[in-house]
Amino acid sequence: MYRHFVIFLKIPENSTLQTVDFSKLLCYIKIVIIRIEVMQPMALSFFGGVHPKGYKELSCEVPILPFCPKTVSIAMSQHIGRPCTPLVKIGDRVSVGQKIGDGEGLCVPVHASVSGTVIAVELRPTPSGTDGMCVVIESDGRDTLCPDIHKRESIAELTGEELTAIIREAGITGMGGAGFPTNVKISSGLGKVDTVIVNGAECEPYITSDDRLMREAPEKIAGGIRIIQKILQPERTAVGIEKNKAKAIAAMQAALPGDVELLPLRVRYPQGAEKQLIQTVTGRCVPPGGLPAAVGCAVFNVATCAAIYDAVYEGMPLVRRAVTVTGRAIARPSNFSVPIGTLYSDLIEAAGGFSSEPYKILCGGPMMGIAQHTLACGTIKGNNALTCFSQADNHEVEVPHCIRCGKCLDVCPMHLMPLQLQRARQKGDLAALEKGNVMDCIECGSCAYNCPAGIHLVQSFRTAKKMLRDAKAKEAVK
Amino acid sequence: MKYEATNLTVSSSPHAHSKNSTAVIMRDVCIALLPALIAAIRFFGWRALTLTMLSVAGCVFFEWGFRKLMKKDCTVGDWSAVVTGMLIAFVCPVTLPFWTILVADLFAIVLVKQLFGGIGMNIVNPALAARAFLFSWPSLMSGSWVRPGTAISAFSTPSAQVLDGLTSATPMAALAENTLSAESLLDLFLGNIGGSLGEVSAAALLLGGIYLLLRRVISVRIPLAYLGTVAVLTVLFPLGGNDCLDWMLCQLLSGGLMLGAIFMATDYTTSPVTHGGQIAYGIGCGVLTVLFRYFGSYVEGVTYAILIMNCCIGFFDKLGVPKRFGLVRQKKKGGADE
Numbered sequence: 001m002y003r004h005f006v007i008f009l010k011i012p013e014n015s016t017l018q019t020v021d022f023s024k025l026l027c028y029i030k031i032v033i034i035r036i037e038v039m040q041p042m043a044l045s046f047f048g049g050v051h052p053k054g055y056k057e058l059s060c061e062v063p064i065l066p067f068c069p070k071t072v073s074i075a076m077s078q079h080i081g082r083p084c085t086p087l088v089k090i091g092d093r094v095s096v097g098q099k100i101g102d103g104e105g106l107c108v109p110v111h112a113s114v115s116g117t118v119i120a121v122e123l124r125p126t127p128s129g130t131d132g133m134c135v136v137i138e139s140d141g142r143d144t145l146c147p148d149i150h151k152r153e154s155i156a157e158l159t160g161e162e163l164t165a166i167i168r169e170a171g172i173t174g175m176g177g178a179g180f181p182t183n184v185k186i187s188s189g190l191g192k193v194d195t196v197i198v199n200g201a202e203c204e205p206y207i208t209s210d211d212r213l214m215r216e217a218p219e220k221i222a223g224g225i226r227i228i229q230k231i232l233q234p235e236r237t238a239v240g241i242e243k244n245k246a247k248a249i250a251a252m253q254a255a256l257p258g259d260v261e262l263l264p265l266r267v268r269y270p271q272g273a274e275k276q277l278i279q280t281v282t283g284r285c286v287p288p289g290g291l292p293a294a295v296g297c298a299v300f301n302v303a304t305c306a307a308i309y310d311a312v313y314e315g316m317p318l319v320r321r322a323v324t325v326t327g328r329a330i331a332r333p334s335n336f337s338v339p340i341g342t343l344y345s346d347l348i349e350a351a352g353g354f355s356s357e358p359y360k361i362l363c364g365g366p367m368m369g370i371a372q373h374t375l376a377c378g379t380i381k382g383n384n385a386l387t388c389f390s391q392a393d394n395h396e397v398e399v400p401h402c403i404r405c406g407k408c409l410d411v412c413p414m415h416l417m418p419l420q421l422q423r424a425r426q427k428g429d430l431a432a433l434e435k436g437n438v439m440d441c442i443e444c445g446s447c448a449y450n451c452p453a454g455i456h457l458v459q460s461f462r463t464a465k466k467m468l469r470d471a472k473a474k475e476a477v478k
Numbered sequence: 479m480k481y482e483a484t485n486l487t488v489s490s491s492p493h494a495h496s497k498n499s500t501a502v503i504m505r506d507v508c509i510a511l512l513p514a515l516i517a518a519i520r521f522f523g524w525r526a527l528t529l530t531m532l533s534v535a536g537c538v539f540f541e542w543g544f545r546k547l548m549k550k551d552c553t554v555g556d557w558s559a560v561v562t563g564m565l566i567a568f569v570c571p572v573t574l575p576f577w578t579i580l581v582a583d584l585f586a587i588v589l590v591k592q593l594f595g596g597i598g599m600n601i602v603n604p605a606l607a608a609r610a611f612l613f614s615w616p617s618l619m620s621g622s623w624v625r626p627g628t629a630i631s632a633f634s635t636p637s638a639q640v641l642d643g644l645t646s647a648t649p650m651a652a653l654a655e656n657t658l659s660a661e662s663l664l665d666l667f668l669g670n671i672g673g674s675l676g677e678v679s680a681a682a683l684l685l686g687g688i689y690l691l692l693r694r695v696i697s698v699r700i701p702l703a704y705l706g707t708v709a710v711l712t713v714l715f716p717l718g719g720n721d722c723l724d725w726m727l728c729q730l731l732s733g734g735l736m737l738g739a740i741f742m743a744t745d746y747t748t749s750p751v752t753h754g755g756q757i758a759y760g761i762g763c764g765v766l767t768v769l770f771r772y773f774g775s776y777v778e779g780v781t782y783a784i785l786i787m788n789c790c791i792g793f794f795d796k797l798g799v800p801k802r803f804g805l806v807r808q809k810k811k812g813g814a815d816e
């Protein structure tokens with residue numbers, strides 16, 4: 001709003017009061033009114049959102065420590081798309097970085113994250129809550145590198161296509177949570193993208209893995225950004241970091257090349273959601289059902305950038321990532337660099353075990369994380385944190401009653417009306433759900449976080465989306 | 479495995495929740511109503527307190543009893559019955575017999591609120607509906623506005639003969655006859671006037687309103703649109719007094735307008751949720767209030783204005799539906815390119 005008032009006040013500067021161009025003035029007034037009416041996000045911001053307590057102080061000063069587990073359970077499905085087919089069998093010896101699963105179509109390979117022996121290829125629990133095909137490797141503790149791994153001194157002679165192929169072969173997926181294959185994101189954005197946005201917002205409470213990575217390895221992230229720039233040739237590259245990470249901002253400022261902007265962002269959840277970050281940085285809104293490339297943007301997580309650097313310069317596939325183990329039920333909240341597939345039980349042991357009876361254990365943070373039913377899952381590529389709640393974090397309301405306060409509507413960053421959608425879902429009114437654009441919901445959880453009645457709005461909308469999808473599938477069959 | 483958790487809770491995200499709850503919000507409303515209650519005790523004596531306490535007790539009891547009887551979950555813990563109880567007392571004259579307020583409580587809680595499904599489901603504001611219902615006894619409701627400063631004993635109901643000596647005309651009655659009241663504007667503002675128990679002191683009600691705004695329980699949209707509309711209409715069309723501003727201020731500060739605009743029209747359940755809808759609703763309440771006050775046979779218009787608007791919130795919600803994310807931009811682009 002401020003920006004517009006400035007424009008508004010500037011008018012008399014250029015022209016005397018007598019010669020004010022009234023049509024122009026009206027136009028400005030109209031814009032101001034439209035801004036206020038539609039509540040269009042102002043500079044460096046987006047509409048709605050909430051401000052949950054961060055709890056980042058629990059682990060933000062703990063350096064990322066390397067962790068070497070005895071066994072890893074590597075899921076074959078770690079990304080959006082088709083699961084990999086295992087390429088190894090029980091008894092095989094594998095080394096770090098060796099490809100153990102690959103597939104056709106929308107699929108990126110999976111690599112062994114430790115060296116040792118394959119002891120099982122079977123269905124095991126995965127963080128998504130279902131059982132999935134996993135390759136279980138018993139580590140020999142030596143972390144022998146795969147002989148195929150070679151360092152590169154220079155990337156000057158590599159073309160964009162070759163670089164994208166390297167990124168695919170390294171098994172890189174979006175590491176912020178959704179796990180979209182990075183090579184697909186890059187190739188679908190070729191020629192359309194004028195703005196590359198690097199996401200260091202880390203707006204989820206508790207999680208500090210990106211914060212630590214930006215403090216400890218900013219040059220890797222900067223190197224990764226260089227590679228993306230080389231492939232996509234954007235006009236503008238911006239790194240967005242929430243203002244509460246002052247040390248990360250300082251470290252990144254020192255490491256980033258001059259042509260990359262660093263934008264300190266307002267601390268507000270979901271600042272790091274793809275659509276909201278694009279809106280914040282460029283003012284553009286991704287159209288319903290569209291990809292960021294539709295508005296000329298591509299968003300990469302800072303951890304993804306570091307992984308791209310490792311893949312291209314070190315030749316190292318994505319086999320390790322930083323994971324924050326935190327929460328009030330954890331004795332020593334910490335950040336670890338762990339091989340993909342490290343079991344949750346091992347991680348919790350490394351963080352000093354439970355300090356109190358755990359109530360919920362989440363893969364990810366409290367706003368979008370997935371509640372786990374067992375600790376036998378292995379970490380996946382998009383798994384940035386393991387948050388353990390104690391009974392003190394229990395906010396369950398037994399029978400919630402909507403009081404129509406409209407607080408869900410005030411915070412929805414996607415301009416939805418959660419309370420109307422909730423009523424439509426309860427009635428099973430598919431037409432109203434469709435009309436209310438329930439498919440636009442990004443499941444950020446702002447509405448349910450803010451609901452004084454404690455209604456499980458996100459769960460309800462997930463159900464609603466499934467109802468709509470099922471109905472569409474049925475129609476298609478007919 | 480050393481660490482195996484067996485008793486984990488699994489549920490959909492989000493797993494964090496703000497500290498806000500229905501009970502916290504309703505408690506805030508009660509706190510915001512306290513200045514007006516203190517003012518009422520100051521102007522009308524301790525009977526204001528006993529009447530309010532009785533009304534709260536009645537509402538809570540009927541809420542608890544009805545839910546129990548219907549074998550539903552107990553919703554007394556959300557404090558909404560307390561708010562209703564306080565508001566019912568606030569819209570009644572301080573001399574109202576004790577039995578009458580219990581009847582009003584029963585009507586508000588059981589008929590208006592619970593029969594429609596309880597909290598969040600009622601169509602009209604229970605406290606205002608109870609006030610409208612109480613006009614079945616016009617002699618009790620509008621015939622006996624005691625003068626402020628009359629200390630009425632806490633536990634007795636004054637008889638009709640005693641009352642005759644204590645009552646005075648309210649500023650509203652004067653306005654209805656197109657004249658300004660005898661009281662000064664300062665008296666009107668502070669509440670040193672005759673009227674319903676909680677509605678007299680605009681200052682105390684505004685104080686409560688500011689508290690609610692600061693606590694973000696209500697937004698400024700509905701009260702401002704409501705009061706603003708009344709102000710504009712009365713300043714444009716004064717019916718009496720020498721100065722249209724005096725007339726406007728008298729209209730704003732008399733009767734139940736402040737209580738209605740700050741505490742009744744903003745009731746979540748019976749007001750629109752969309753921002754545009756809230757503004758339109760506030761304007762509608764204002765227009766109806768002025769129409770009732772100018773042309774109605776009864777001197778006060780706030781109650782019926784809000785009750786009528788309560789019934790239209792489905793329409794108002796449709797007025798301000800937020801524009802779909804991703805479509806807004808294209809429209810704005812067109813505007814900016816002009």
